[in-house]
Amino acid sequence: MLLSRFDDDLRIEHLQTPEELANWRQRFIDSYRVIFRGPPYLEDMTEELAGFSWDYLTGHPGHITLVAVNPEEVVVGFGIAVPLTVTRLVAAQLAGLVPHKYTYYLAELGVLDAYRGRGLGRVLIHERIKLMDHKLYSHVVLRVSAKRHPSADLYESMGFVDMGVYMDVSNPRIDGTVSSDRRLFMSKVLSLVDVE
Numbered sequence: 552m553l554l555s556r557f558d559d560d561l562r563i564e565h566l567q568t569p570e571e572l573a574n575w576r577q578r579f580i581d582s583y584r585v586i587f588r589g590p591p592y593l594e595d596m597t598e599e600l601a602g603f604s605w606d607y608l609t610g611h612p613g614h615i616t617l618v619a620v621n622p623e624e625v626v627v628g629f630g631i632a633v634p635l636t637v638t639r640l641v642a643a644q645l646a647g648l649v650p651h652k653y654t655y656y657l658a659e660l661g662v663l664d665a666y667r668g669r670g671l672g673r674v675l676i677h678e679r680i681k682l683m684d685h686k687l688y689s690h691v692v693l694r695v696s697a698k699r700h701p702s703a704d705l706y707e708s709m710g711f712v713d714m715g716v717y718m719d720v721s722n723p724r725i726d727g728t729v730s731s732d733r734r735l736f737m738s739k740v741l742s743l744v745d746v747e
């Protein structure tokens with residue numbers, strides 16, 4: 552369903568029903584593969600890997616899935632969040648550091664190059680946080696590239712802090728290798744300000 556309008560040309564959809572998820576799946580995959588080919592990740596995501604990520608995350612109760620769409624119905628940005636317990640490998644890295652049961656994980660965020668720098672990334676973070684059940688959840692975590700990158704500044708400006716915890720993630724790269732890159736965890740304690 553329509554969540555909000557962004558500037559004059561984009562709309563943000565909050566996908567909840569199986570029909571909505573099926574309708575946007577392929578367009579998410581197309582955009583995901585383009586976005587993560589670029590820096591800092593340089594990933595060569597296959598259709599299968601991108602589709603697996605979508606199916607896994609959106610298949611769990613509590614997922615918050617947003618797509619930003621242009622007038623040509625292209626997905627120009629997306630954001631997916633899930634309860635941390637859904638992503639067991641990620642959760643395992645944070646054992647003892649956050650209360651797993653009460654923590655959300657900002658799993659995916661991307662904006663197509665041509666649409667960056669307009670504040671869309673920030674909105675896709677903020678809107679997901681607003682949609683979390685603040686009576687149940689107290690923390691939000693995410694991973695960013697450990698190579699210093701502006702996306703970490705973006706999260707910092709929104710109140711996320713460096714947890715000093717790292718995780719190596721292995722993926723196919725555009726240079727033909729399968730190699731790992733280092734991600735840094737950041738976290739934030741939810742407060743009343745986040746629902747405004």
Ligand SMILES: CC(C)(COP(=O)(O)OP(=O)(O)OC[C@H]1O[C@@H](n2cnc3c(N)ncnc32)[C@H](O)[C@@H]1OP(=O)(O)O)[C@@H](O)C(=O)NCCC(=O)NCCS
Binds near residue numbers: 666696704
């Ligand atoms: C990170 C990303 C989603 C940001 O999207 P965006 O729509 O450009 O973000 P915004 O316009 O809301 O930017 C917010 C702020 O961060 C800065 N910023 C974010 N990403 C930046 C980038 N790649 N280069 C330069 N500045 C960037 C902007 O300067 C802006 O600062 P300001 O609000 O003070 O002007 C986008 O660059 C992207 O998809 N990158 C590749 C995938 C990725 O890194 N995803 C995040 C994984 S955690």
